[in-house]
Amino acid sequence: MSAQGLNIDNAQELQELYRELILDHARSPRHFGKLPHATHSAEGINPLCGDKLKLYLDLDDAHTIRAACFEGSGCAISVASASLLTETIIGLSAKDALTWFTAVTTRLTCSDPVKQIATLDLGKLEALEGVRQFPSRVKCATLAWHALRSALQQRPAPVSTE
Amino acid sequence: MTQLGQNRKVTVAMRDYRQDFPALQQDVNGHPLVYLDSAASAQQPASVIDAMAQYARTHHANVHRGVHTLSHRATDAYEQARDKLREFINAKSRTEVVLTSGTTESINLVAQSFCRPRIGSDDRILITHLEHHSNIVPWQLVCEQTGAELLVAPMDSRGQLDLEKLYGLMTEKVKILAIAHVSNALGTINPLQEIIARAQGLDIPVLVDGAQGVPHMAIDVQELDCDFYAFSGHKMFGPTGTGVLYARESLLDAMPPYQGGGDMILEVSFAGTTYNDLPYKFEAGTPNIAGVIGLGAAVDYLQSVGLANIAEYEQQLLDDMTRRLADIDGIRLLGTAAHKASVQSFLLDDIHPHDLGTILDHQGVAIRTGHHCAMPVMDYFGVPGTARASLALYNNADDIDRLIDALEQARKLFA
Numbered sequence: 091m092s093a094q095g096l097n098i099d100n101a102q103e104l105q106e107l108y109r110e111l112i113l114d115h116a117r118s119p120r121h122f123g124k125l126p127h128a129t130h131s132a133e134g135i136n137p138l139c140g141d142k143l144k145l146y147l148d149l150d151d152a153h154t155i156r157a158a159c160f161e162g163s164g165c166a167i168s169v170a171s172a173s174l175l176t177e178t179i180i181g182l183s184a185k186d187a188l189t190w191f192t193a194v195t196t197r198l199t200c201s202d203p204v205k206q207i208a209t210l211d212l213g214k215l216e217a218l219e220g221v222r223q224f225p226s227r228v229k230c231a232t233l234a235w236h237a238l239r240s241a242l243q244q245r246p247a248p249v250s251t252e
Numbered sequence: 253m254t255q256l257g258q259n260r261k262v263t264v265a266m267r268d269y270r271q272d273f274p275a276l277q278q279d280v281n282g283h284p285l286v287y288l289d290s291a292a293s294a295q296q297p298a299s300v301i302d303a304m305a306q307y308a309r310t311h312h313a314n315v316h317r318g319v320h321t322l323s324h325r326a327t328d329a330y331e332q333a334r335d336k337l338r339e340f341i342n343a344k345s346r347t348e349v350v351l352t353s354g355t356t357e358s359i360n361l362v363a364q365s366f367c368r369p370r371i372g373s374d375d376r377i378l379i380t381h382l383e384h385h386s387n388i389v390p391w392q393l394v395c396e397q398t399g400a401e402l403l404v405a406p407m408d409s410r411g412q413l414d415l416e417k418l419y420g421l422m423t424e425k426v427k428i429l430a431i432a433h434v435s436n437a438l439g440t441i442n443p444l445q446e447i448i449a450r451a452q453g454l455d456i457p458v459l460v461d462g463a464q465g466v467p468h469m470a471i472d473v474q475e476l477d478c479d480f481y482a483f484s485g486h487k488m489f490g491p492t493g494t495g496v497l498y499a500r501e502s503l504l505d506a507m508p509p510y511q512g513g514g515d516m517i518l519e520v521s522f523a524g525t526t527y528n529d530l531p532y533k534f535e536a537g538t539p540n541i542a543g544v545i546g547l548g549a550a551v552d553y554l555q556s557v558g559l560a561n562i563a564e565y566e567q568q569l570l571d572d573m574t575r576r577l578a579d580i581d582g583i584r585l586l587g588t589a590a591h592k593a594s595v596q597s598f599l600l601d602d603i604h605p606h607d608l609g610t611i612l613d614h615q616g617v618a619i620r621t622g623h624h625c626a627m628p629v630m631d632y633f634g635v636p637g638t639a640r641a642s643l644a645l646y647n648n649a650d651d652i653d654r655l656i657d658a659l660e661q662a663r664k665l666f667a
Contacts (some may be wrong), residue, residue, distance in 0.1 A: 096354035096661055096665060097657075098614070098661055100281065100282050100662075104611060105612070105665075108611075108665055108666070113665075113666065117602075139622065140606070140637045141606075147315070164604065165605070165607050166603070166607045166666075227606070
């Protein structure tokens with residue numbers, strides 16, 4: 091799409107941060123809106139930054155995530171991350187979803203290369219890895235995932251990654 | 253004369269002041285730094301840095317109480333800075349120049365020491381919609397403490413105060429008007445002389461938040477006729493942790509101390525304590541000696557450049573930047589008052605300000621993004637935040653070129 095037209099010397103890092111997939115999910119976030127029969131929900135707010143989201147989950151009796159939605163506003167990274175999150179977790183068990191939380195947050199924040207490699211194959215979520223070159227934006231990418239953990243563990247207070 | 257191109261002549265004779273500022277001589281992310289965030293904090297010239305280093309190397313000692321040589325030198329340098337500041341804002345007397353840690357502390361001092369003892373639940377405190385949080389929250393605290401009501405004078409979509417509504421709110425119940433000289437988010441310069449004259453006519457004391465005023469224009473507190481004027485050192489090319497509260501001597505005399513401790517006393521005993529003379533009554537504890545000396549050097553620097561020159565140069569740069577920003581497809585300018593200092597908030601298409609900030613930073617261009625500690629302003633425009641570019645005397649036409657280019661790249665990336 092658009093990343094090719096850039097006329098900057100070291101555009102590669104920017105292109106990795108704002109990959110097509112990220113821009114697409116930021117512009118057209120999947121599963122965006124309220125979930126009327128949500129069994130679990132959590133808020134994620136980064137007040138200094140302005141990113142705000144609410145994640146809604148519907149779990150069945152066997153703790154499988156039947157549906158997931160989110161609403162809110164924020165930067166492209168936070169919205170894309172939340173959108174990719176909902177795509178990833180629908181159909182998973184709560185336990186597997188929490189494993190993804192650990193995998194994603196470790197991959198995005200961990201500076202230990204050994205620990206890095208040991209995490210799951212992130213699939214589409216690889217697209218978020220570009221944020222590692224932009225430390226001030228990591229919190230944008232991890233906000234939705236912390237909200238996920240909060241929702242699954244039914245923690246009442248809004249979560250922040252600041 | 254700096255040529256900016258055919259239609260872009262800056263006619264003020266300004267040499268390139270960039271070279272005076274060590275921090276500007278660096279690359280960021282592989283590009284020469286373009287610093288457009290002076291409204292958040294200005295860079296310091298070498299003379300300021302050197303003054304502080306020199307103090308630390310050769311005459312550091314605690315001030316005011318020592319009999320030894322270093323203490324005298326430190327005290328002289330410190331008090332000399334106070335005298336420079338007095339002259340800088342044309343205060344009548346040095347007793348009216350209280351040294352604080354910044355605008356925020358200055359305003360809190362007035363809120364707690366001047367306002368709080370004098371007001372009750374029937375009274376009002378008047379501020380405006382344009383204010384920075386540091387000129388909102390101290391007043392909210394006083395209202396919580398006393399039961400007084402906070403009134404907010406509205407602004408319009410250009411970021412200008414609605415003067416008629418402001419004047420309408422100035423009743424005899426209003427015990428103080430707290431107002432910004434310049435809006436940090438929108439750049440609006442408030443017509444203070446007119447507003448203060450009106451307030452004085454109604455016996456309403458006025459506090460001016462001058463944080464964004466002092467870097468951009470010459471300040472004359474006697475001419476302004478305000479009761480209090482607060483500003484920060486780090487916004488005027490001095491170090492952080494310094495600032496001034498200018499206040500009329502008669503008011504300071506009548507106010508109880510803000511913080512208790514050493515230096516603000518004459519005598520302490522368990523039977524009772526007497527307070528020091530002005531301005532020391534309001535300066536408890538060991539001050540930021542190095543910082544104040546640095547601030548004095550910043551005053552020297554600004555006066556060597558000339559505030560009138562700075563004001564004129566910045567206006568021309570601002571006009572240039574505003575015009576070029578307005579030419580970008582999809583730009584939305586926030587803060588378009590008729591009289592502005594060199595601050596411009598904007599948004600570009602649907603791009604979130606933080607994404608803009610990251611993309612610009614990646615090209616070496618430093619702007620600020622977010623709510624700029626002015627959430628009510630953001631709420632007014634219905635946005636979570638803006639991107640903000642602010643210009644100072646060390647910026648030039650090349651900086652504006654780089655800003656515009658960087659924004660075009662952002663637009664392409666998100667197109």
